[in-house]
Structures are given as C-alpha cells and as structure tokens.
Amino acid sequence: MSDITLASEITVEEIQHAGDDAMIAHAAMVSTRGGAAHVPDPPEEKISGLIRFLMANRHGTPFEHGSLTVRVHAPIKVWREWHRHRVGWSYNEESGRYKDLEPVFYVPPRERPMIRPDGFKSARPAFDFADKDQYELVRMHLEAGYRTAYLHYQAMLEMGVDRGLARDVLGVGIYSACYCTANPRGIMAFLSLRTYEPGAKFPSRPLHEIEVAARKLETIFASHWPVTHKEFCENGRVAP
Ligand SMILES: Cc1cc2nc3c(=O)[nH]c(=O)nc-3n(C[C@H](O)[C@H](O)[C@H](O)COP(=O)(O)OP(=O)(O)OC[C@H]3O[C@@H](n4cnc5c(N)ncnc54)[C@H](O)[C@@H]3O)c2cc1C
Secondary structure, eight states, X not given: OOOOEEEOOOEEEXXXXXXXXXXXXXXXXXXXXXXXXXXXXXXXXXXXXXXXXXXXXXXXXXXXXXXXXXXXXXXXXXXXXXXXXXXXXXXXXXXXXXSOOOOEEEOOOTTSOOXXXXXXXXXXXXXXXXXXXXXXXXXXXXXXHHHHHHHHHHHHHHHTOOHHHHGGGSOTTBEEEEEEEEOHXXXXXXXXXXXXXXXXXXXXXXXXXXXXXXXXXXXXXXXHOHHXXXXXXXXXTOOO
C-alpha cells in the first residue's frame, strides 16, 4: 500500500501560445479594409485604441484569433467547475479508467480563508481565516479521509475491480492533470467569473482553489496579450 502525498500547490504551466494583440487588431481591421487588411506592424496606439473600442462595445469575435494551451494540476473539485466553461475551450484530462490515480491530495494552505463567519450568506460567500487549532483539525480530517479512501481504492484495485468503479470511493480532493486550450475571448469569460475583484462590473465569488488557478492563468494571458488584458481590466473585467 503506497502512502499518500498532501499538496497545496495548484500549477498552471504554459505549453504553447499563438497570436498577440496585433493579431486581434488585424482581425478587426478586415471589417473596414477588406483585402487590404494586413498592415504590417500597425502603430501601438492604433492597436490599443482599436482594442479599447472593441472591448467597450462588445465586439467579441476578433478576440477569438489566438490560442493559449496550459497544463494544469489541480484537485478534481477545480475540474468540476472549470469544465463548465464550454465555449472556446478544449480539454484533455488524465483518465481514472486507464491508469491508477496517484495518491496526491489537496490540503489548504494556512492562508486559505475557510471558516464561515456569523451572518454568512451563501449567495456572497466570504470566509474568515482559521485559527491554528482549527486549521490543524481541518488538515487532520482531510488527511484521515484521504488515507481511508485511498486504502479502499487500492484494495479494490488489488481485487481486479474496474478502475472506473474503484475510483468512486475517492473524493474531489484528489489531484488530476488537464490540458486546456482557449482563445483570448474564452479566457476573459473564464477570468471574469473565476476571480474576485471588488471593482469589477459584476464581481464574482469563486471557489478559492479555482481562483488560484485563474490568477496564474491570468498572469500568462497578460504576458502574451498585455493590451487586451489591460483593456479587459479597465472595462470592468467584462468579457467582450
Ligand atoms: C460563483 C459561481 C457559482 C456557481 N454556482 C453554480 C451552481 O451552484 N450550480 C451550477 O450548476 N453551476 C454553477 N456555476 C457555473 C455556472 O452556472 C456556469 O456553468 C459557469 O460559470 C460557466 O459559465 P458560462 O456558461 O457562461 O460559460 P461557457 O459555457 O463557456 O459559455 C460562455 C457563453 O456562451 C453562451 N452560451 C453557452 N452555452 C449556451 C447555451 N446553451 N445557450 C445559450 N448561450 C450559451 C453564454 O453567453 C455564455 O455566457 C457557478 C459559477 C460561478 C462563477
């Protein structure tokens, strides 16, 4: 019986990307320039002015001309939420039928808010920090549950039970890896819902762990599409 690993890290690693802010501007310019659309190296003010206009007026399709692929390692509870983003996203996830699931389980870091405060409202969930004892207890409960679950999982695998059935005993805290590819428009739609920004036009209250992943994705996105990202933020983080 193998031991379990407890992890708090959620990783988002860039695999490849295509496109940039200029490509989005080019795609939009075909609208008025037709066959003469491709202006080599349009000036930066032209690109940023056009992207600002497109964002503010919700002309979304030029933002589909680009692609970013990331490999994400996160607990399955993150995948249950991430995979709800259907439009402009492609996914391939590690199989629980064709391979044994590795015994890597999520435990929250100390700074993860987790205790429901008095007056908690589930429509606007916000949590307090756990004190030291509460935090240790949370970790203890999670670890005990994970250990028991993985023991039963392994016992069933040793019996020759279908992996796709044996995994039913494992919870949503076990890690899974996924390749995710999206265009800038899909990424902005995701970021607007999976990050909390009090100044956003429609502030969302996402699950902490998907927000951790979303913030890492946002850093990669902003590095390749800095103007688009800036205008997205200045437009109240509303996806065009
Ligand atoms: C804070 C939070 C709490 C949530 N709580 C719950 C919950 O309790 N239960 C639950 O089931 N889900 C919940 N969700 C998931 C949510 O309902 C969406 O499934 C998820 O956010 C994906 O959003 P989306 O449909 O806009 O994304 P996508 O599927 O990527 O769609 C993008 C856009 O395409 C358009 N579109 C896509 N499909 C259609 C369609 N069939 N018809 C018309 N237009 C379409 C819409 O404009 C949509 O906004 C929650 C999400 C958040 C952020």
